[in-house]
Amino acid sequence: MQPFQRAHIDTVVQLAALGADAPAALRHDEVIRRSWLRCVQEHALDPTRMQEAVILPSGRLREHQDQLEAFLHIARHGLEALYQQVAGMGYVVLLTDARGVTVDFLGDLQHGDLRRAGLYLGADWSEHHAGTCGVGTCITTGEALTVHLDDHFDATHIPLTCTTAPIHDATGRLTAVLDISAMSAPQPKGSQHLALQMVKLYATQIENADFLHRFRGEWILRLAPAPQFLDVNPEYLLAVDSAGRVIGHNRRAQRLLETDLRRPLRGRGYEQVFDAPFHEIGRFVQARPADQRAVMLADGRQLLFMTATPPPPRPAAPAIPKERRLPAPLAALSGGDAALDRQIERAARLVNSPMSLLVTGETGTGKEFFAKALHASSERRSRPFIAVNCAAIPETLIESELFGHLPGSFSGAGPRAKRGLIQEADGGTLFLDEIGDMPRPLQARLLRVLAEREVLPLGATRAVPVNLRVIAATHCDLEALVREGRFRDDLYYRLNGARFHLPPLRERGDIGWVIDTLLGGDEGPAEMSADARGCLLAHRWPGNLRELRNVLDYARAVRSTGAIQRADLPELRVHAMAPPRDGAGPAAARHAPTPDPARPRQPVAASEAAAAAELQQRLRAAHWNVSAVARDLGLSRMTMYRRMKRWGIVSPNSMDGSSH
Known part of the structure; x- marks a missing residue:
């Protein structure tokens, strides 16, 4: 340990011990002092222990990058432009996600010490890992700042200077942090003032570019306190839908207009923001003299200048055969969401196709509604639509429920034959919800139904022909289940004739x-x-x-x-209670299902980790009332216990280690 590092550790220890009573010479900036105290009091970091940088392995890094895939493409241009400005001065450019993990990086890779210093792709700069640092303290405070040399909590990092600015999404939530860092710098912290202004400028540009891309199909309002730079560099951005409701904003607009924190800016009407009627918004579209572009805020406290960009006109629909027009049941599923519209347009071309369809999406995204709309749009609409929740039927009954049975064909069978749900769907559509939960022995029998178009009831020796359309749905990653041997690959490919993914x-x-x-x-x-x-x-x-x-x-x-x-x-x-989606770090560990000490742990697939964590959080919030959570999710209690057992989730109320 170098003498300057030992002296820094002594300073941190003294400030942590004295707190607000520390001498002024030890206080540094107020934001730094508070961060040091957080590191000791909240994060339980030891200032005497020097930590190496945490670099995530490539697999976990990729998980973080996947969550920001579209944003990274937009942000990359801003990173490259910023790097061109600072590369000659020894800086590297980092972009981290909202958890502090570096998801993009530009720097001189020939500098061998960058990885060791943590100025590298995959580095975790969250405050609870790295202590006071540019990225972690920016995430905690939500403000642009510089953490310079001995501002750092960990003595390992005190040669570094790190300047950061937050990037927010169109709802005001933190999306990423832009950082420029150098391995060394002059002592005065003021030497980084220009770096701070540059990072703030490029963070705003990335934020605005992401905003304009996201709302390119809506009304875009550009505002500024003066008209001269309104068309070149507007300070405030709003997105407004066709009804005049605010559906997005940049961070500066939020700070200006969301003065009442109890009333979010999103959802407000145009007239609640401006002292002008929405139907006159057209006067701001064309270039006009500055005095005709002025608009007063609704509360009368400030005059702004505005230009409005209308949504691009929808291309005229080409003349198409009548059978290709969008069926009304499918059209009724969307109010103009681009991603959902694409799925609906594809579905419209397949309404009468005999191929099986697979619908994926999170729980509650409307997969059954989508399947019903497909059925109602097809030539089978006058025939039955039979929905089967494969996760809600007990394993002991699902075979007879699906395939039917003859009298006395098994213990508990009644004196009369029973038509199964597959036969009930004859001529119509069979909707198999939660297909990923179908027991594997039954998958082979279902495959035969799909391949041969006939069903063999329990106890029967002659198959019954059926004419049906099969639509399956799941929130699971079936490909992962296939790789793990829990779902038949031949059934997966048979069901996956065409795939539709519904957005959350x-x-x-x-x-x-x-x-x-x-x-x-x-x-x-x-x-x-x-x-x-x-x-x-x-x-x-x-x-x-x-x-x-x-x-x-x-x-x-x-x-x-x-x-x-x-x-x-x-x-x-x-x-x-929503769990982190990357499955990495201490937060994910806190949300991980609790293993059952009384039985071997069932391995939880990577594809199911988020679902398992969400279920555990719902159970905790409901004080482990399994019945209540089952009702909220639309599942049977037996299905709930089945999933808890599979994912190793055990109620603390179970004294004997049993889920029941």
């Missing part, structure tokens, strides 16, 4: 339309206040459409009269 509700651009559609129930359409709507738009909806429907049903039931108010909504707290 949080990623849909038509969520306002979805809310309005669900509000128009059997009792007639219900009104909703802007405050309540904004609350719904800001929620992450881990339960997707199913959760939203439950929330709206609850609100309609408890409201007194008039429009639904925010107070009528149930507490939306599930989003706080």
